[in-house]
Amino acid sequence: MQRSGRVSEAVIRRLPKYYRYLKDMEKSGVQRISSKELSKRMGLTASQIRQDFNCFGGFGQQGYGYHVSDLCNEIRKILGLHKNYNVIIVGAGNVGQALSNYSGFTREGFNITAMFDANPRLIGMSIRGVPIYDIETMPEYIANNDIRIGVISTPGDQAQTIANQMVAGGIKSIWNFAPIDVKVPEDVAVENVHLSDSLYILSYKMNDLERQES
Amino acid sequence: MQRSGRVSEAVIRRLPKYYRYLKDMEKSGVQRISSKELSKRMGLTASQIRQDFNCFGGFGQQGYGYHVSDLCNEIRKILGLHKNYNVIIVGAGNVGQALSNYSGFTREGFNITAMFDANPRLIGMSIRGVPIYDIETMPEYIANNDIRIGVISTPGDQAQTIANQMVAGGIKSIWNFAPIDVKVPEDVAVENVHLSDSLYILSYKMNDLERQES
DNA sequence: TAGATTGTTAATCGATTAACAATC
DNA sequence: TAGATTGTTAATCGATTAACAATC
Numbered sequence: 265m266q267r268s269g270r271v272s273e274a275v276i277r278r279l280p281k282y283y284r285y286l287k288d289m290e291k292s293g294v295q296r297i298s299s300k301e302l303s304k305r306m307g308l309t310a311s312q313i314r315q316d317f318n319c320f321g322g323f324g325q326q327g328y329g330y331h332v333s334d335l336c337n338e339i340r341k342i343l344g345l346h347k348n349y350n351v352i353i354v355g356a357g358n359v360g361q362a363l364s365n366y367s368g369f370t371r372e373g374f375n376i377t378a379m380f381d382a383n384p385r386l387i388g389m390s391i392r393g394v395p396i397y398d399i400e401t402m403p404e405y406i407a408n409n410d411i412r413i414g415v416i417s418t419p420g421d422q423a424q425t426i427a428n429q430m431v432a433g434g435i436k437s438i439w440n441f442a443p444i445d446v447k448v449p450e451d452v453a454v455e456n457v458h459l460s461d462s463l464y465i466l467s468y469k470m471n472d473l474e475r476q477e478s
Numbered sequence: 479m480q481r482s483g484r485v486s487e488a489v490i491r492r493l494p495k496y497y498r499y500l501k502d503m504e505k506s507g508v509q510r511i512s513s514k515e516l517s518k519r520m521g522l523t524a525s526q527i528r529q530d531f532n533c534f535g536g537f538g539q540q541g542y543g544y545h546v547s548d549l550c551n552e553i554r555k556i557l558g559l560h561k562n563y564n565v566i567i568v569g570a571g572n573v574g575q576a577l578s579n580y581s582g583f584t585r586e587g588f589n590i591t592a593m594f595d596a597n598p599r600l601i602g603m604s605i606r607g608v609p610i611y612d613i614e615t616m617p618e619y620i621a622n623n624d625i626r627i628g629v630i631s632t633p634g635d636q637a638q639t640i641a642n643q644m645v646a647g648g649i650k651s652i653w654n655f656a657p658i659d660v661k662v663p664e665d666v667a668v669e670n671v672h673l674s675d676s677l678y679i680l681s682y683k684m685n686d687l688e689r690q691e692s
Numbered sequence: 693t694a695g696a697t698t699g700t701t702a703a704t705c706g707a708t709t710a711a712c713a714a715t716c
Numbered sequence: 717t718a719g720a721t722t723g724t725t726a727a728t729c730g731a732t733t734a735a736c737a738a739t740c
Contacts, residue, residue, distance in 0.1 A: 276682055277675075279678070280672065280674070283678065310721095311710065311711095312707090314721095314722065317722095317723095322722080325716060326722040327715070327720045328720080328722085330722090342682065343678045343681055344682055345678065345681060346676075347685075349681070362573050368657070368674055369677065372674070383724050389711075412684070415682070416571075434688065437676060437680055437681075444665050451687055453683035454689075455683075458495075459580075460586070460670050462582070462653070463653060465490060465559055466627070466653050467558040467627075467651075468490055468556065469651070469667035469669075470558065471561075472667075473666075474650070513697075524736095525733050525735095526699095526733075532698095532699060538697075538698050539697085539698080541696045544698090698740085699738080700736090700737090701734105701735085701737095701738100702733070704731100704733070704735080706731080707729085708736075709728070710729080713737085713738105716722085
Protein backbone atom coordinates (compact mmCIF):
# COMPACT_ATOMS: atom_id res chain seq x y z
CA MET A 265 0.00 0.00 0.00
CA GLN A 266 2.66 2.48 1.02
CA ARG A 267 4.72 4.17 -1.68
CA SER A 268 8.49 3.93 -1.64
CA GLY A 269 10.33 5.93 1.00
CA ARG A 270 9.46 6.95 4.51
CA VAL A 271 6.35 9.03 5.14
CA SER A 272 7.17 12.24 6.97
CA GLU A 273 6.08 12.83 10.55
CA ALA A 274 4.08 15.86 9.40
CA VAL A 275 1.94 13.73 7.12
CA ILE A 276 1.44 11.03 9.74
CA ARG A 277 0.25 13.58 12.27
CA ARG A 278 -2.41 14.77 9.86
CA LEU A 279 -3.85 11.31 9.23
CA PRO A 280 -6.07 11.16 12.34
CA LYS A 281 -7.50 14.53 11.41
CA TYR A 282 -8.43 13.29 7.94
CA TYR A 283 -9.95 10.27 9.59
CA ARG A 284 -12.05 12.41 11.91
CA TYR A 285 -13.43 14.56 9.12
CA LEU A 286 -14.09 11.64 6.82
CA LYS A 287 -15.86 9.61 9.50
CA ASP A 288 -17.97 12.62 10.23
CA MET A 289 -18.88 13.16 6.58
CA GLU A 290 -19.63 9.49 6.12
CA LYS A 291 -21.98 9.65 9.09
CA SER A 292 -23.82 12.63 7.65
CA GLY A 293 -24.24 10.88 4.34
CA VAL A 294 -21.67 12.64 2.15
CA GLN A 295 -20.68 10.19 -0.57
CA ARG A 296 -17.99 11.98 -2.55
CA ILE A 297 -15.62 14.82 -1.83
CA SER A 298 -13.03 16.71 -3.86
CA SER A 299 -9.70 17.76 -2.41
CA LYS A 300 -10.84 21.34 -2.91
CA GLU A 301 -14.02 20.93 -0.88
CA LEU A 302 -12.19 18.95 1.81
CA SER A 303 -9.53 21.64 1.98
CA LYS A 304 -12.21 24.23 2.75
CA ARG A 305 -13.65 22.15 5.56
CA MET A 306 -10.34 21.25 7.13
CA GLY A 307 -8.44 24.47 6.64
CA LEU A 308 -5.66 22.89 4.57
CA THR A 309 -4.76 23.38 0.92
CA ALA A 310 -6.14 21.03 -1.72
CA SER A 311 -2.60 20.48 -2.93
CA GLN A 312 -1.45 19.30 0.45
CA ILE A 313 -4.35 16.92 0.77
CA ARG A 314 -3.60 15.30 -2.57
CA GLN A 315 0.09 15.08 -1.74
CA ASP A 316 -0.69 13.50 1.61
CA PHE A 317 -3.00 10.85 0.20
CA ASN A 318 -0.55 10.03 -2.56
CA CYS A 319 2.05 9.01 0.01
CA PHE A 320 -0.08 5.91 0.41
CA GLY A 321 -1.58 5.38 -3.04
CA GLY A 322 -4.02 6.87 -5.50
CA PHE A 323 -7.35 6.80 -3.70
CA GLY A 324 -9.13 9.28 -5.96
CA GLN A 325 -10.54 9.38 -9.42
CA GLN A 326 -9.89 12.18 -11.90
CA GLY A 327 -12.90 14.34 -12.56
CA TYR A 328 -14.76 12.81 -9.63
CA GLY A 329 -12.80 13.25 -6.43
CA TYR A 330 -12.69 10.79 -3.57
CA HIS A 331 -15.30 8.33 -2.44
CA VAL A 332 -15.76 9.24 1.21
CA SER A 333 -16.34 5.85 2.78
CA ASP A 334 -13.65 4.15 0.67
CA LEU A 335 -11.12 6.80 1.59
CA CYS A 336 -12.15 6.61 5.23
CA ASN A 337 -11.59 2.86 5.20
CA GLU A 338 -8.19 3.24 3.57
CA ILE A 339 -7.07 5.67 6.24
CA ARG A 340 -8.46 3.42 8.93
CA LYS A 341 -6.26 0.65 7.59
CA ILE A 342 -3.22 2.91 7.25
CA LEU A 343 -3.61 3.86 10.91
CA GLY A 344 -3.99 0.21 11.84
CA LEU A 345 -7.48 0.70 13.25
CA HIS A 346 -8.88 -2.33 11.44
CA LYS A 347 -7.10 -4.56 13.94
CA ASN A 348 -7.68 -5.18 17.64
CA TYR A 349 -5.16 -4.45 20.35
CA ASN A 350 -4.97 -5.40 23.99
CA VAL A 351 -4.02 -2.48 26.18
CA ILE A 352 -2.99 -2.10 29.81
CA ILE A 353 -2.92 1.08 31.85
CA VAL A 354 -0.33 1.57 34.55
CA GLY A 355 -1.30 4.15 37.12
CA ALA A 356 -4.95 4.07 38.18
CA GLY A 357 -5.14 7.72 39.23
CA ASN A 358 -7.29 10.40 37.64
CA VAL A 359 -5.88 10.15 34.16
CA GLY A 360 -5.77 6.36 34.18
CA GLN A 361 -9.38 6.14 35.30
CA ALA A 362 -10.54 8.72 32.79
CA LEU A 363 -8.86 6.75 30.01
CA SER A 364 -10.32 3.44 31.13
CA ASN A 365 -13.77 5.03 31.18
CA TYR A 366 -13.54 6.36 27.66
CA SER A 367 -15.58 4.11 25.39
CA GLY A 368 -14.23 5.64 22.18
CA PHE A 369 -11.08 3.52 22.36
CA THR A 370 -12.96 0.25 22.47
CA ARG A 371 -14.94 1.38 19.44
CA GLU A 372 -11.74 1.59 17.41
CA GLY A 373 -10.40 -1.76 18.58
CA PHE A 374 -8.35 -0.82 21.62
CA ASN A 375 -9.39 -3.13 24.45
CA ILE A 376 -8.26 -2.18 27.90
CA THR A 377 -7.88 -5.49 29.69
CA ALA A 378 -6.32 -4.38 32.98
CA MET A 379 -4.97 -1.53 35.04
CA PHE A 380 -2.06 -1.63 37.47
CA ASP A 381 -1.21 0.42 40.50
CA ALA A 382 1.02 0.33 43.58
CA ASN A 383 -1.66 1.69 45.91
CA PRO A 384 -3.14 -1.16 48.03
CA ARG A 385 -6.43 0.72 48.27
CA LEU A 386 -6.91 0.55 44.53
CA ILE A 387 -5.66 -3.00 43.96
CA GLY A 388 -8.60 -5.37 43.66
CA MET A 389 -11.05 -2.69 42.56
CA SER A 390 -12.62 -2.47 39.13
CA ILE A 391 -13.32 0.59 36.96
CA ARG A 392 -16.10 -0.05 34.47
CA GLY A 393 -15.21 -3.72 34.49
CA VAL A 394 -11.47 -3.16 34.17
CA PRO A 395 -9.67 -4.77 37.11
CA ILE A 396 -6.84 -3.03 38.94
CA TYR A 397 -3.94 -5.37 39.74
CA ASP A 398 -0.76 -5.02 41.75
CA ILE A 399 1.93 -3.32 39.71
CA GLU A 400 4.29 -6.14 40.72
CA THR A 401 2.34 -8.57 38.57
CA MET A 402 2.54 -6.45 35.42
CA PRO A 403 5.52 -8.11 33.67
CA GLU A 404 3.93 -11.52 34.05
CA TYR A 405 0.56 -10.24 32.86
CA ILE A 406 2.03 -8.73 29.70
CA ALA A 407 3.65 -11.99 28.79
CA ASN A 408 0.48 -14.02 29.27
CA ASN A 409 -2.12 -11.78 27.67
CA ASP A 410 -0.77 -10.61 24.32
CA ILE A 411 -0.60 -6.98 25.38
CA ARG A 412 0.40 -4.71 22.51
CA ILE A 413 0.05 -1.24 24.01
CA GLY A 414 1.07 0.05 27.42
CA VAL A 415 -0.34 3.29 28.79
CA ILE A 416 1.62 5.12 31.46
CA SER A 417 -0.35 7.43 33.72
CA THR A 418 1.87 7.38 36.77
CA PRO A 419 3.72 10.34 38.30
CA GLY A 420 6.78 11.39 36.33
CA ASP A 421 9.39 9.85 38.58
CA GLN A 422 8.08 6.34 38.01
CA ALA A 423 7.38 6.61 34.30
CA GLN A 424 10.76 5.60 32.90
CA THR A 425 10.99 2.56 35.19
CA ILE A 426 7.54 1.42 34.13
CA ALA A 427 8.44 1.97 30.50
CA ASN A 428 11.55 -0.15 30.90
CA GLN A 429 9.52 -2.95 32.47
CA MET A 430 7.00 -2.76 29.65
CA VAL A 431 9.72 -2.97 27.03
CA ALA A 432 11.38 -5.84 28.86
CA GLY A 433 8.02 -7.63 28.86
CA GLY A 434 7.78 -7.27 25.10
CA ILE A 435 5.41 -4.34 24.65
CA LYS A 436 6.10 -2.54 21.37
CA SER A 437 4.04 0.55 21.89
CA ILE A 438 3.88 3.03 24.77
CA TRP A 439 1.39 5.84 25.27
CA ASN A 440 2.86 8.05 27.95
CA PHE A 441 0.95 10.67 29.94
CA ALA A 442 3.60 11.26 32.60
CA PRO A 443 5.27 14.68 32.34
CA ILE A 444 8.64 13.40 31.13
CA ASP A 445 9.78 12.18 27.73
CA VAL A 446 10.02 8.43 28.09
CA LYS A 447 13.00 6.91 26.26
CA VAL A 448 12.57 3.62 24.42
CA PRO A 449 14.62 1.44 22.04
CA GLU A 450 14.35 2.11 18.31
CA ASP A 451 12.00 -0.78 17.67
CA VAL A 452 9.42 0.46 20.16
CA ALA A 453 6.85 3.13 19.31
CA VAL A 454 6.16 5.87 21.82
CA GLU A 455 3.83 8.84 22.04
CA ASN A 456 4.50 11.29 24.81
CA VAL A 457 1.34 13.25 25.60
CA HIS A 458 2.04 16.29 27.69
CA LEU A 459 -1.21 17.94 28.62
CA SER A 460 0.39 20.81 30.43
CA ASP A 461 2.57 21.59 27.41
CA SER A 462 -0.61 22.23 25.53
CA LEU A 463 -1.97 24.46 28.31
CA TYR A 464 1.26 26.47 28.33
CA ILE A 465 1.09 26.94 24.58
CA LEU A 466 -2.44 28.20 25.03
CA SER A 467 -1.20 30.59 27.69
CA TYR A 468 1.51 31.84 25.34
CA LYS A 469 -0.95 32.40 22.53
CA MET A 470 -3.44 34.22 24.72
CA ASN A 471 -0.76 36.57 25.99
CA ASP A 472 0.58 37.01 22.48
CA LEU A 473 -2.84 38.06 21.19
CA GLU A 474 -3.16 40.56 24.01
CA ARG A 475 0.27 41.97 23.17
CA GLN A 476 -0.79 42.46 19.55
CA GLU A 477 -3.93 44.32 20.54
CA SER A 478 -2.16 46.87 22.67
CA MET B 479 11.34 41.06 25.14
CA GLN B 480 10.28 39.51 21.87
CA ARG B 481 12.38 40.25 18.79
CA SER B 482 10.80 41.72 15.69
CA GLY B 483 8.53 39.51 13.63
CA ARG B 484 6.26 36.65 14.52
CA VAL B 485 7.67 33.59 16.27
CA SER B 486 6.93 30.41 14.33
CA GLU B 487 4.51 27.81 15.64
CA ALA B 488 7.33 25.26 15.63
CA VAL B 489 9.37 27.32 18.08
CA ILE B 490 6.37 28.01 20.32
CA ARG B 491 5.59 24.31 20.55
CA ARG B 492 9.10 23.60 21.79
CA LEU B 493 8.96 26.16 24.59
CA PRO B 494 7.12 23.98 27.12
CA LYS B 495 9.67 21.24 26.52
CA TYR B 496 12.53 23.61 27.29
CA TYR B 497 10.65 24.68 30.36
CA ARG B 498 10.24 21.08 31.53
CA TYR B 499 13.92 20.25 31.13
CA LEU B 500 15.10 23.48 32.70
CA LYS B 501 12.80 23.14 35.72
CA ASP B 502 14.07 19.63 36.16
CA MET B 503 17.71 20.68 35.99
CA GLU B 504 17.09 23.57 38.34
CA LYS B 505 15.52 21.16 40.81
CA SER B 506 18.51 18.83 40.64
CA GLY B 507 20.88 21.73 41.26
CA VAL B 508 22.36 22.28 37.79
CA GLN B 509 23.42 25.92 37.66
CA ARG B 510 24.70 26.41 34.13
CA ILE B 511 24.19 24.64 30.84
CA SER B 512 25.58 25.06 27.34
CA SER B 513 23.42 24.68 24.25
CA LYS B 514 25.54 21.66 23.37
CA GLU B 515 24.90 19.88 26.65
CA LEU B 516 21.21 20.78 26.56
CA SER B 517 20.97 19.48 23.01
CA LYS B 518 22.28 16.11 24.17
CA ARG B 519 19.72 15.88 26.96
CA MET B 520 16.79 16.98 24.86
CA GLY B 521 17.60 15.33 21.57
CA LEU B 522 17.72 18.58 19.59
CA THR B 523 20.66 20.31 17.89
CA ALA B 524 22.61 22.99 19.73
CA SER B 525 22.06 25.27 16.78
CA GLN B 526 18.32 24.95 17.00
CA ILE B 527 18.33 25.67 20.70
CA ARG B 528 20.32 28.87 20.24
CA GLN B 529 18.09 29.94 17.36
CA ASP B 530 14.99 29.28 19.42
CA PHE B 531 16.17 31.25 22.43
CA ASN B 532 17.25 34.14 20.23
CA CYS B 533 13.71 34.61 18.99
CA PHE B 534 13.10 36.13 22.40
CA GLY B 535 16.41 37.71 23.30
CA GLY B 536 20.00 36.87 24.21
CA PHE B 537 19.73 34.87 27.37
CA GLY B 538 23.20 33.39 27.28
CA GLN B 539 26.74 34.49 27.81
CA GLN B 540 29.58 33.74 25.41
CA GLY B 541 32.07 31.28 26.80
CA TYR B 542 29.76 30.38 29.67
CA GLY B 543 26.44 29.16 28.36
CA TYR B 544 23.09 29.74 30.02
CA HIS B 545 22.28 30.24 33.65
CA VAL B 546 19.67 27.54 34.26
CA SER B 547 17.37 29.28 36.71
CA ASP B 548 17.52 32.61 34.86
CA LEU B 549 16.69 30.94 31.58
CA CYS B 550 13.93 28.95 33.23
CA ASN B 551 12.41 32.14 34.58
CA GLU B 552 12.61 33.84 31.20
CA ILE B 553 10.77 30.98 29.55
CA ARG B 554 8.21 30.96 32.33
CA LYS B 555 7.54 34.61 31.56
CA ILE B 556 7.43 34.05 27.81
CA LEU B 557 4.80 31.36 28.36
CA GLY B 558 2.88 33.68 30.65
CA LEU B 559 3.22 31.37 33.65
CA HIS B 560 4.23 34.19 35.98
CA LYS B 561 0.61 35.36 36.02
CA ASN B 562 -2.52 33.82 37.50
CA TYR B 563 -5.55 32.79 35.49
CA ASN B 564 -9.07 31.83 36.47
CA VAL B 565 -10.26 28.76 34.64
CA ILE B 566 -13.61 27.04 34.24
CA ILE B 567 -14.26 23.54 33.01
CA VAL B 568 -17.39 22.75 31.05
CA GLY B 569 -18.27 19.08 31.08
CA ALA B 570 -17.82 17.34 34.42
CA GLY B 571 -17.34 13.84 33.00
CA ASN B 572 -14.19 11.72 33.22
CA VAL B 573 -11.89 14.13 31.50
CA GLY B 574 -13.26 17.19 33.27
CA GLN B 575 -12.91 15.53 36.66
CA ALA B 576 -9.41 14.32 35.92
CA LEU B 577 -8.37 17.83 34.94
CA SER B 578 -9.93 19.39 38.02
CA ASN B 579 -8.09 16.89 40.19
CA TYR B 580 -4.71 17.64 38.69
CA SER B 581 -2.78 19.83 41.11
CA GLY B 582 -0.04 20.65 38.60
CA PHE B 583 -2.15 23.37 37.00
CA THR B 584 -2.67 25.26 40.23
CA ARG B 585 1.05 25.14 40.82
CA GLU B 586 1.63 27.12 37.60
CA GLY B 587 -1.07 29.68 38.32
CA PHE B 588 -4.12 28.16 36.67
CA ASN B 589 -6.94 28.24 39.21
CA ILE B 590 -9.98 26.19 38.43
CA THR B 591 -12.81 28.09 40.05
CA ALA B 592 -15.82 26.15 38.80
CA MET B 593 -17.10 23.32 36.62
CA PHE B 594 -20.34 23.26 34.64
CA ASP B 595 -22.53 20.42 33.47
CA ALA B 596 -26.03 19.77 32.19
CA ASN B 597 -26.50 16.58 34.23
CA PRO B 598 -28.74 17.29 37.29
CA ARG B 599 -26.99 14.51 39.22
CA LEU B 600 -23.70 16.33 39.01
CA ILE B 601 -24.95 19.86 39.58
CA GLY B 602 -24.39 20.86 43.19
CA MET B 603 -21.55 18.41 43.76
CA SER B 604 -17.93 19.37 44.36
CA ILE B 605 -14.74 17.75 43.05
CA ARG B 606 -11.76 18.50 45.26
CA GLY B 607 -13.41 21.71 46.32
CA VAL B 608 -14.40 22.75 42.80
CA PRO B 609 -18.20 23.23 42.61
CA ILE B 610 -20.23 21.94 39.67
CA TYR B 611 -22.85 24.43 38.50
CA ASP B 612 -25.67 24.30 35.99
CA ILE B 613 -24.39 24.89 32.48
CA GLU B 614 -27.15 27.48 32.03
CA THR B 615 -25.41 29.76 34.50
CA MET B 616 -22.09 29.73 32.71
CA PRO B 617 -22.34 32.96 30.67
CA GLU B 618 -23.24 34.91 33.78
CA TYR B 619 -20.47 33.28 35.80
CA ILE B 620 -17.82 34.14 33.22
CA ALA B 621 -18.82 37.79 33.26
CA ASN B 622 -18.71 38.03 37.05
CA ASN B 623 -15.55 36.11 37.86
CA ASP B 624 -12.82 37.31 35.52
CA ILE B 625 -12.51 33.96 33.78
CA ARG B 626 -9.65 33.90 31.28
CA ILE B 627 -9.57 30.28 30.16
CA GLY B 628 -12.41 27.94 29.29
CA VAL B 629 -11.88 24.20 29.16
CA ILE B 630 -14.27 22.12 27.08
CA SER B 631 -14.61 18.46 28.04
CA THR B 632 -18.09 17.78 26.73
CA PRO B 633 -19.07 15.34 24.00
CA GLY B 634 -18.22 16.53 20.51
CA ASP B 635 -21.69 17.59 19.45
CA GLN B 636 -21.93 20.21 22.20
CA ALA B 637 -18.40 21.56 21.97
CA GLN B 638 -18.89 24.26 19.33
CA THR B 639 -21.99 25.63 21.05
CA ILE B 640 -20.16 25.84 24.35
CA ALA B 641 -17.21 27.50 22.65
CA ASN B 642 -19.52 30.10 21.11
CA GLN B 643 -21.04 30.84 24.50
CA MET B 644 -17.60 31.18 26.04
CA VAL B 645 -16.49 33.59 23.34
CA ALA B 646 -19.71 35.58 23.67
CA GLY B 647 -19.03 35.80 27.40
CA GLY B 648 -15.60 37.30 26.74
CA ILE B 649 -13.29 34.34 27.24
CA LYS B 650 -10.11 34.75 25.19
CA SER B 651 -8.68 31.30 25.49
CA ILE B 652 -10.18 27.85 24.94
CA TRP B 653 -8.67 24.50 25.78
CA ASN B 654 -10.74 21.94 23.94
CA PHE B 655 -10.76 18.20 24.65
CA ALA B 656 -13.84 17.35 22.59
CA PRO B 657 -13.06 15.34 19.45
CA ILE B 658 -13.79 18.14 16.99
CA ASP B 659 -11.79 21.20 15.99
CA VAL B 660 -13.51 24.10 17.69
CA LYS B 661 -13.64 27.26 15.55
CA VAL B 662 -13.08 30.64 17.21
CA PRO B 663 -12.61 34.26 16.08
CA GLU B 664 -9.10 35.48 15.29
CA ASP B 665 -8.65 37.25 18.60
CA VAL B 666 -9.32 34.12 20.65
CA ALA B 667 -6.65 31.51 21.35
CA VAL B 668 -7.57 27.86 21.07
CA GLU B 669 -5.79 24.56 21.63
CA ASN B 670 -7.56 21.49 20.37
CA VAL B 671 -6.30 18.42 22.24
CA HIS B 672 -7.29 15.21 20.54
CA LEU B 673 -6.23 12.30 22.68
CA SER B 674 -7.39 9.68 20.23
CA ASP B 675 -5.38 11.32 17.44
CA SER B 676 -2.32 10.60 19.48
CA LEU B 677 -3.37 6.99 20.07
CA TYR B 678 -3.93 6.51 16.33
CA ILE B 679 -0.50 7.91 15.56
CA LEU B 680 0.91 5.44 18.03
CA SER B 681 -0.99 2.68 16.28
CA TYR B 682 0.39 3.80 12.92
CA LYS B 683 3.95 3.85 14.22
CA MET B 684 3.67 0.45 15.85
CA ASN B 685 2.39 -1.10 12.65
CA ASP B 686 5.01 0.74 10.64
CA LEU B 687 7.81 -0.66 12.80
CA GLU B 688 6.42 -4.16 12.37
CA ARG B 689 6.29 -3.65 8.61
CA GLN B 690 9.95 -2.64 8.59
CA GLU B 691 11.00 -5.71 10.52
CA SER B 692 9.39 -8.16 8.16
C1' DT C 693 45.51 35.52 27.31
C1' DA C 694 43.43 31.17 25.51
C1' DG C 695 39.35 28.46 25.48
C1' DA C 696 34.66 28.13 25.32
C1' DT C 697 30.38 29.20 23.73
C1' DT C 698 27.15 32.44 22.32
C1' DG C 699 24.48 35.25 18.73
C1' DT C 700 23.85 35.59 14.01
C1' DT C 701 24.47 35.07 9.12
C1' DA C 702 24.66 31.81 5.34
C1' DA C 703 23.75 27.15 3.39
C1' DT C 704 20.95 23.22 3.28
C1' DC C 705 17.18 20.60 3.63
C1' DG C 706 12.41 19.38 3.67
C1' DA C 707 7.68 20.59 3.49
C1' DT C 708 4.15 23.22 1.32
C1' DT C 709 2.18 25.31 -2.63
C1' DA C 710 1.54 25.97 -7.54
C1' DA C 711 1.03 24.27 -12.04
C1' DC C 712 -0.41 21.19 -15.41
C1' DA C 713 -0.71 16.98 -18.11
C1' DA C 714 -3.37 12.78 -17.59
C1' DT C 715 -7.81 10.94 -17.45
C1' DC C 716 -12.32 9.91 -15.62
C1' DT D 717 -17.13 15.50 -26.00
C1' DA D 718 -16.27 19.13 -22.41
C1' DG D 719 -15.60 19.86 -17.61
C1' DA D 720 -13.78 18.53 -13.46
C1' DT D 721 -10.39 16.91 -10.65
C1' DT D 722 -6.78 13.86 -9.76
C1' DG D 723 -1.70 12.46 -9.53
C1' DT D 724 2.68 14.27 -10.03
C1' DT D 725 6.42 17.31 -11.23
C1' DA D 726 8.42 21.81 -10.48
C1' DA D 727 8.78 26.16 -7.77
C1' DT D 728 8.59 28.36 -3.48
C1' DC D 729 8.83 28.95 1.08
C1' DG D 730 10.21 28.24 5.76
C1' DA D 731 12.63 25.69 9.16
C1' DT D 732 16.78 23.41 10.46
C1' DT D 733 21.64 22.99 10.39
C1' DA D 734 26.30 24.64 9.72
C1' DA D 735 29.73 28.03 10.14
C1' DC D 736 32.08 31.63 12.26
C1' DA D 737 32.98 36.21 14.06
C1' DA D 738 32.07 38.37 18.48
C1' DT D 739 33.03 38.21 23.22
C1' DC D 740 32.84 36.54 27.88
